[in-house]
Amino acid sequence: MMSGALRDRLREDAAARGVRWGLRPVDTPVDTPVDVPAQWRLNALLGRLVEVTGGRASAALAVVFGLVREAQSRGEPVAWIANTASAFYPPDVAAAGVDLAALAVVRIPGVDRDADVAPRVADPLVRSGGFGLVVMDLADPSRGRSEPVRLPTAVQSRLSGLAKRHCAAIVCVTAPTGRSASLGPLISLRVEASRDVERSRDADECTSDEVACEIHARKDKRRGGGWRQRSVYRVPPGLC
Amino acid sequence: MSRLACVDLPAFPLQLLLGREPSWRAHAVVVVDRDRPSGKVLWRNERARVHGIRAGMRYAAALSLDRDLRAGTVDDAEIRRAVDGAVVALRRHTPFVEPSADEPGVFWLDATGLDRLVPSFEAWARGVLEDVVVGRGWCGAIVVGFSKFGTYAVARGGSGVGGSGVGGSGGEQRVDPIVFDAFAAESAAARAVPLDRLAIAPKVFDVLDKLAVRTVGDFAALPPEDIATRFGTDAAALHRLARGALSPLHPAAPESPMRQSLDLDYAERDSGRLLVIVERLLAALVTAFATRGEAITELAIVAGFDGGGRRVERIAPAAPTLDMRQLLELIRLRLESVQRAGGLVAGVVAIAIAGEGVRAPAEQLELFAERPPRDLAAANRALARVRATLGDDAVVRGRLREGHLPEARFVWERLERLGAAEPPPCAPTGALVRRIYPRPIALPARPRHEPDGWMLRNLTEGPVVRVSGPYVVSGGWWRRRVQREYHFAETEAGDVLWVYFDRFRRRWFVHGRLE
Numbered sequence: 001m002m003s004g005a006l007r008d009r010l011r012e013d014a015a016a017r018g019v020r021w022g023l024r025p026v027d028t029p030v031d032t033p034v035d036v037p038a039q040w041r042l043n044a045l046l047g048r049l050v051e052v053t054g055g056r057a058s059a060a061l062a063v064v065f066g067l068v069r070e071a072q073s074r075g076e077p078v079a080w081i082a083n084t085a086s087a088f089y090p091p092d093v094a095a096a097g098v099d100l101a102a103l104a105v106v107r108i109p110g111v112d113r114d115a116d117v118a119p120r121v122a123d124p125l126v127r128s129g130g131f132g133l134v135v136m137d138l139a140d141p142s143r144g145r146s147e148p149v150r151l152p153t154a155v156q157s158r159l160s161g162l163a164k165r166h167c168a169a170i171v172c173v174t175a176p177t178g179r180s181a182s183l184g185p186l187i188s189l190r191v192e193a194s195r196d197v198e199r200s201r202d203a204d205e206c207t208s209d210e211v212a213c214e215i216h217a218r219k220d221k222r223r224g225g226g227w228r229q230r231s232v233y234r235v236p237p238g239l240c
Numbered sequence: 241m242s243r244l245a246c247v248d249l250p251a252f253p254l255q256l257l258l259g260r261e262p263s264w265r266a267h268a269v270v271v272v273d274r275d276r277p278s279g280k281v282l283w284r285n286e287r288a289r290v291h292g293i294r295a296g297m298r299y300a301a302a303l304s305l306d307r308d309l310r311a312g313t314v315d316d317a318e319i320r321r322a323v324d325g326a327v328v329a330l331r332r333h334t335p336f337v338e339p340s341a342d343e344p345g346v347f348w349l350d351a352t353g354l355d356r357l358v359p360s361f362e363a364w365a366r367g368v369l370e371d372v373v374v375g376r377g378w379c380g381a382i383v384v385g386f387s388k389f390g391t392y393a394v395a396r397g398g399s400g401v402g403g404s405g406v407g408g409s410g411g412e413q414r415v416d417p418i419v420f421d422a423f424a425a426e427s428a429a430a431r432a433v434p435l436d437r438l439a440i441a442p443k444v445f446d447v448l449d450k451l452a453v454r455t456v457g458d459f460a461a462l463p464p465e466d467i468a469t470r471f472g473t474d475a476a477a478l479h480r481l482a483r484g485a486l487s488p489l490h491p492a493a494p495e496s497p498m499r500q501s502l503d504l505d506y507a508e509r510d511s512g513r514l515l516v517i518v519e520r521l522l523a524a525l526v527t528a529f530a531t532r533g534e535a536i537t538e539l540a541i542v543a544g545f546d547g548g549g550r551r552v553e554r555i556a557p558a559a560p561t562l563d564m565r566q567l568l569e570l571i572r573l574r575l576e577s578v579q580r581a582g583g584l585v586a587g588v589v590a591i592a593i594a595g596e597g598v599r600a601p602a603e604q605l606e607l608f609a610e611r612p613p614r615d616l617a618a619a620n621r622a623l624a625r626v627r628a629t630l631g632d633d634a635v636v637r638g639r640l641r642e643g644h645l646p647e648a649r650f651v652w653e654r655l656e657r658l659g660a661a662e663p664p665p666c667a668p669t670g671a672l673v674r675r676i677y678p679r680p681i682a683l684p685a686r687p688r689h690e691p692d693g694w695m696l697r698n699l700t701e702g703p704v705v706r707v708s709g710p711y712v713v714s715g716g717w718w719r720r721r722v723q724r725e726y727h728f729a730e731t732e733a734g735d736v737l738w739v740y741f742d743r744f745r746r747r748w749f750v751h752g753r754l755e
Binding site for chain 1: 614615616617618619620621622623625626629630631633634635636637638639640646649650652655658659660661662663664669670671672673674675676677678708709711726728733734735736752753754755
């Protein structure tokens with residue numbers, strides 16, 4: 001385990017010598033960026049199958065891209081798997097501090113079977129051991145709120161095993177379904193990410209171009225569900 | 241309000257020198273930066289001051305003022321060792337101790353809550369003084385108060401910065417702690433401290449002296465606007481503190497002992513199997529040394545035998561190192577020779593490994609840092625497999641470009657090879673991200689009367705309760721003119737949809753949503 005003091009010293013030394021700094025142990029804790037709450041951080045998700053769903057006033061993409069940024073800043077390659085029916089808006093992602101050039105996006109043609117195809121794409125990516133974070137965007141705008149996405153248990157089991165073996169985090173983004181349906185029983189951590197507009201306004205917690213978002217753990221096999229984390233995010237220009 | 245204390249050991253290097261050469265106490269003594277006539281005087285004691293010797297003077301010049309002058313050097317390693325020792329001693333009195341990064345011999349102690357454990361702050365401070373300062377033959381002061389600067393200034397006001405009170409005639413030592421019960425009292429006392437007692441640059445001090453600015457209070461009364469320009473950033477930082485800016489305590493983390501040990505369930509007599517156990521312990525030890533920024537100069541392997549008795553083997557690498565292979569090879573050779581000599585016959589039931597270290601060069605530490613955590617080549621091979629399965633256009637990356645319309649502001653381009661990420665070093669605040677639909681979804685025309693409000697999509701999401709906009713975007717006049725009025729429409733269910741009204745098609749579209 002490498003301490004913060006060593007990391008700081010290594011960073012300084014590397015900067016002084018013009019050497020690019022990287023980390024060796026996979027489970028090394030890193031300084032968490034300000035936008036990533038303590039329990040919602042890559043270290044806590046490595047080796048796990050995670051589901052992020054948007055609650056009322058979803059903030060799922062925002063919290064997942066916080067994770068992407070953290071992964072990139074500690075040198076972990078990231079892959080994003082999505083269908084072609086919708087995509088994250090790249091200017092917003094760049095504004096969130098993500099290096100778009102180093103974010104591999106796999107766009108699965110056709111939207112009907114993306115919940116089946118995405119795990120098949122994720123499998124070789126995680127199996128390669130070359131990715132620290134693989135995100136499967138399973139939120140399909142064409143689906144209604146009442147149609148939850150499901151991952152077969154065998155698929156969950158395989159992905160979960162791969163995540164453990166290669167110490168990678170597999171994060172599934174799902175759309176809010178209106179019920180508390182999960183992707184499946186082998187999901188290790190299921191969180192709901194939502195904006196808290198009213199409280200942000202009342203509590204003067206945020207400026208006019210910010211909003212507080214809350215991550216609520218509905219299920220956490222390691223720590224027990226129920227924990228909440230709040231953090232502040234900037235809103236896109238034009239939204240007040 | 242949190243309470244803290246400042247322990248000030250004035251002219252600390254001079255005190256270390258006098259500790260090394262106690263017979264010099266009766267003479268004028270200076271600490272020089274190097275043991276040569278051209279060496280610069282860094283610290284001087286009271287007798288040297290009386291002879292007109294000042295800091296900054298050459299040793300030869302100082303010697304011309306006092307033929308009986310004694311001089312010596314105190315290197316950084318010696319100061320660091322002494323500071324570390326003082327921190328360990330101070331931790332016996334409070335867990336949180338911060339040694340000053342700029343001035344060796346200045347320590348801040350967190351005293352918050354200690355009044356519930358000790359009879360009074362005064363008794364606690366006296367205990368610290370007697371244990372850490374007087375007990376080690378040093379001289380110094382302790383002030384218990386509320387702010388780092390306030391306690392430091394008052395401590396300096398009592399002890400002096402130039403070492404005038406150090407080693408004068410056998411070492412005069414302050415033993416009376418100063419305890420403030422109110423922040424205002426501490427501030428008032430700090431403001432009365434002469435500026436020459438603080439570690440302020442001589443040139444700055446001279447200028448301030450000409451301006452009749454002689455106390456901390458006078459200095460704090462100066463308008464803050466031009467301090468940095470006229471006197472430099474250090475003076476500006478001091479000015480901010482003098483005006484009452486609080487600086488939080490940054491206690492040094494306690495260092496773990498440089499020792500790893502393991503009790504075995506059975507008596508081990510084979511050197512090869514012992515080596516495997518030692519390797520595990522050594523890995524942890526090397527990491528601990530690297531964390532400190534040190535390299536190993538000597539290892540001690542202590543083996544406890546079945547039925548009592550122990551054996552200590554010492555191993556020293558050719559040069560300080562953090563190289564596991566090199567250390568393991570030396571340990572292997574030693575264990576094999578011990579086994580050959582019958583030293584392991586009794587069976588080892590406990591083994592410990594301890595080390596001594598020195599500051600490691602950057603090259604040694606880079607051994608821990610230069611390897612990236614993931615194999616990018618493996619990642620690229622996996623992406624090539626995906627490309628082969630789904631087509632070349634399936635693996636892409638986003639690239640921003642200039643454009644007026646939202647869909648023109650980026651493009652998905654083929655990702656030929658994934659490289660290392662370089663996110664901006666300064667972490668921005670997180671941002672909400674929109675999900676964009678490549679083909680905007682047309683909404684039904686708005687009826688003239690909407691008794692339930694504007695229902696964008698379905699009843700589940702409810703009516704629109706808040707609209708931000710419009711933000712007019714136009715473009716494409718050279719091909720097909722586009723004029724859109726973008727809005728963020730928040731529904732009762734809390735969803736924020738990114739909608740626009742197409743002026744020419746006279747229709748509403750959903751272009752995305754906020755997530």
